Amino acid sequence: MSKIYVLDTNVLLQDPYSIFSFEENEVVIPAVVLEEVDSKKRYMDEIGRNARQVSRLIDNLRQTGKLHEKIPLENGGVLRIELNHRSFHQLQEIFVEKTNDNRILAVAKNLSLEEETKEDGRKVVLVSKDALVRVKADAIGLHSEDFLSDRVIENDHIYTGNLEVYINVDLLNRFYEKGELPLSEISNHPFYPNQFLIMKDALGSSASAIGMVDPREKKVKKLIFDHDHIWGIRPRNVQQTMAMELLLRKDLPLVTLIGKAGTGKTLLALAAGLMQTEDFREYKKLLVARPIVPVGKDIGYLPGEKEEKLRPWMQPIYDNLEYLFNVKKPGELDAILAGMGSIEVEALTYIRGRSIPEQFIIIDEAQNLTKHEIKTILTRVGEKSKIVLMGDPEQIDHPYLDAYNNGLTYVVEKFKDQSIAGHVKLFKGERSGLAQLAADIL
Structure with missing residues (x-):
């Protein structure tokens, strides 16, 4: 009826x-x-x-x-x-x-x-x-x-980007020697393109290895940037190692990172962007942007020019840049950025109508974007650009969004079958013991 x-x-x-x-x-x-x-x-x-x-x-x-x-x-x-x-x-x-x-x-x-x-x-x-x-x-x-048709996923089943598999130790040894294994020898389980596999010994020994699914050759291959460091930043856990791999790969123009506060998303992305922009000159500019969505009550209009108005909103980005540049004095970061000229910190308010070629683009707090807004951003990406979307779907300040229907979750789920995209969910907080405990129990 x-x-x-x-x-x-x-x-x-x-x-x-x-x-x-x-x-x-x-x-x-x-x-x-x-x-x-x-x-x-x-x-x-x-x-x-x-x-x-x-x-x-x-x-x-x-x-x-x-x-x-x-x-x-x-x-x-x-x-x-x-x-x-x-x-x-x-x-x-x-x-x-x-x-x-x-x-x-x-x-x-x-x-x-x-x-x-x-x-x-x-x-x-x-x-x-x-x-x-x-x-x-x-x-x-x-x-x-509740209206659920707008949800990309049900419950907490968002794609994590990595999977644990248990295999014979002989296969592990062959992976160490050759740096690759056919997916058919690992499991009949369907794998996603660029998915990370944490391979462990089925008999319970400590032997393990990390590989990445190559969708074209149908193999799992050794990480290219394993044990590397970027701008003095080394990965502290296995998911950060995976994130670094995605951030440094030239064949992946779209990378999504999700995780709780303090898992290192912003710091790793900025370090990877700076190295590829400033050191290797693979991109002409590093563009960092985030949506203007306040936490709690908005403080209203801010005085000054555009840069002065944006500074409070973009302060989390500047905090990470100060750490990477080892800034000691007030105002030193502004002088460094002015001298470099290749780093642009922007609000997403001004992105419509732009075309952004040959740039390393970082969109922070992407969980506060709607499906329409995320589509607008991705359709701005030009040739030879790389875009990194990151955020925590559990920390949403937008009144009409939740963990299941926001733009970041939408992209993660829609692009998990695409060979040009990579994703990883970070679990362990590395900011401090207090920050990790607060993220877990509050």
């Missing part, structure tokens, strides 16, 4: 095409939702863009029929703008204030009560990204769901 899905405003603002995600069911948009969408369309950010896109989609559907009646959708379902069922009588003793959330709940509840009086009454489900709205719905006996 078909269902009636009542959509909250945040579902449309998260994914304008969500109205097509409910198969052969009826999708209902309360009139108050249109009012909320209209109030957001003037925003010059992702929410404003989505609000305008929703407006265009509904306007196009208007050409096929009357919105207050049932308009057929491409997926077999129907869409209706709900103008009636706005009575607050059922909820006035429970929720006194007529807020927009409560008005949406009232519409869904009234529809549900109407369907219960019918012999073939359908189930009414309120769909919302707001946990408290779902809690309220449950409290008044209304079915509610």
Whole structure:
């Protein structure tokens, strides 16, 4: 039996095409939702863009029929703008204030009560990204769901980029000698391109080796940059060794790194970018950028020129650069960067419309980017450029994103089958014992 899905405003603002995600069911948009969408369309950010896109989609559907009646959708379902069922009588003793959330709940509840009086009454489900709205719905006996169609993964099954395999010690010895092994001799398990394999002795000895999957030759091969160091930075654990391999490989124009705070993502990426830009001259410029998303309450507008405004947002990048350059005095880093001229620290606000060839690009805190924003960034990458996306999907400050639907997770999952991309998830914190403990238990 078909269902009636009542959509909250945040579902449309998260994914304008969500109205097509409910198969052969009826999708209902309360009139108050249109009012909320209209109030957001003037925003010059992702929410404003989505609000305008929703407006265009509904306007196009208007050409096929009357919105207050049932308009057929491409997926077999129907869409209706709900103008009636706005009575607050059922909820006035429970929720006194007529807020927009409560008005949406009232519409869904009234529809549900109407369907219960019918012999073939359908189930009414309120769909919302707001946990408290779902809690309220449950409290008044209304079915509610989170909108999950925008999720790239379910639960905590994000691709890690590496896999432990147990093999015969003879195979390990042959890998030491030849530096490669056919994947067919290791396992029938399907492997991803450029996936790291931690090969261990099946009999339990301490013998082990790290290799990387070569998708073209269908072999696992020894790391090219194993036991190397970049700008005085040496990998402290096996995942950092893998990250260094990805960062220094010329045949991998896209690298994604995820991990908790203090796992070394930013420091390793900056060191690799500096070495390939300044020492080897493989790239013309090192471009470092991060999204402007505050943690907690925003402090508002900042005085000064563009560089002065960006400095507080980019300070984590400058902290790592000061460590790499061994800066001792205030202002010394600015003088170094001005003298080099090949390092650009930028906000992602200004990236649209650019073409970025022959540059080593680092995008920090990429978990705060939406799918649309991440696509915009990747389509800016020009010939002979390398881009590194990194962040922690568990530390998201964007109001409409979570660990399962953010842009960084989206890229990791969509590119894991591509031979031009490499990925690794870092687990162990190396900043300090305190930082690691805080990341684990807080």
